[in-house]
Amino acid sequence: MINFNFTICVLLMALGASAQQNPENQFKNTSWVQQGYGRCLKIEDSTYTYYNTNNMNCKALAEGKMSGRFTIVSLDKNELILNPGGIVNYIFKRVDSLPPMCTHPDSAAASYEENFKVFWETFNDNYAFFRERNINWKQVYEDYLPRVKKISSEKELADILREIVKKIGDGHIRLEVPDELKTKVAVAAPVIRRKKDDIVKAIQERYLVDKHTYNNGVINWGKLKSTKIGYLMIKDMNNFSAYVSPADKYQPDFAKKYDQVKDSRLPLMQFEDEINGVDQIMKKILADIGQSDSIVIDLRFNGGGLETVALRLLSYFVGESKHVLSVEARTDQGNTAKQKYILQPANSAYKGKVCILLSGQTASAAEIFALAAQHYPNIRTMGTRTAGIFSEILWKELPNGWEFSLSNEIYTDSNGKTYEGTGVPVINELNYSRNRLDFYNSFYSGDGFTDKAMDQIRQVD
Incomplete structure (x- = not known):
């Protein structure tokens, strides 16, 4: 986004x-x-x-x-x-x-209480989802102000603000404080920590043939073994620009080379490059697997990025123009006017059936993809509802210089329904854990690896 x-x-x-x-x-x-x-x-x-x-x-x-x-x-x-x-x-x-x-700025240092009030008032004016998150914001003020009046250090203020952020439970809220004020977390007992890239690699090895990848794995595709089903995994909604040659896509310094070219481009050009990159790679993907009767789009490991990239990708899998979402922003006077978004299909869109895999780790721009996709009858979903964090991240600053962010934009479907906090639901529920570590571990049983979504899809074919 x-x-x-x-x-x-x-x-x-x-x-x-x-x-x-x-x-x-x-x-x-x-x-x-x-x-x-x-x-x-x-x-x-x-x-x-x-x-x-x-x-x-x-x-x-x-x-x-x-x-x-x-x-x-x-x-x-x-x-x-x-x-x-x-x-x-x-x-x-x-x-x-x-x-x-x-x-004529006031150079006087703000007190702990004044910093707290700015934090509270900024959320009061711009945060859009107190009701969806079941938060009584006025009660938060009444509960925490007496505590703030008694604190005597920045560390205490930081702890209180972090406690409030945790209470809201919005993945787009962040609080940046100096390192020395961060609370050290006790080291838990050793556990097996599965990595996303290991799971992605295991899916490719166990289930795919004719495998391809682009831009260091931002998007991967192939076909499911012993089927006519295409498979497309999108790991991010950023970094689709064709800045690095295909010969260097596996090199350890890919990210460095990519960023060097990106940083040399004007900001607007960077966003145009992203869309051009999507168009370029989607033509190749559809040439490789476009003859299949159906395709799986795996967004289970996608934490977001640019909504323009997400919607451009989706345009290659729909057959007609539709009003798929609206956006408005929260203000201290209410909300701004709704802005409708009409999704236009790509010139050479995929014609078959589509199954989108979702999880609780599917977030932000990836959720916007899922939100818009549910308006099309040729698309079904499997997995578990998404994370429920759609808004752009609005960054603000306290008088003491600490930065924090909040969600001020309200995304709704064509009927005016928001999925903030709850996430976009799925048609075929697989009950994935909302905890990332537990979700990753669910793919393993001892030393064995299995993906129940992929197994179900192959059985249906």
């Missing part, structure tokens, strides 16, 4: 594009407040400053000269809409001036 750094780059792109398209520079000396994200933008003669705001302070996230690297969705006197290359448009409302704290 669209990340924090990319959002900053979007603004840089948008401002530059507008400067080129509008000779009179209608951006000059304007101020804008972003709807639903707690951020604002100041544009002067030829430079911009982008701020992260809360109820106590206002901090510049990025600033510099305008550079033409983006397309504006719309612009008028009072509203600016930017699209960051994803499926969500970002809406800015014009204001006469930024909050005074943006131009």
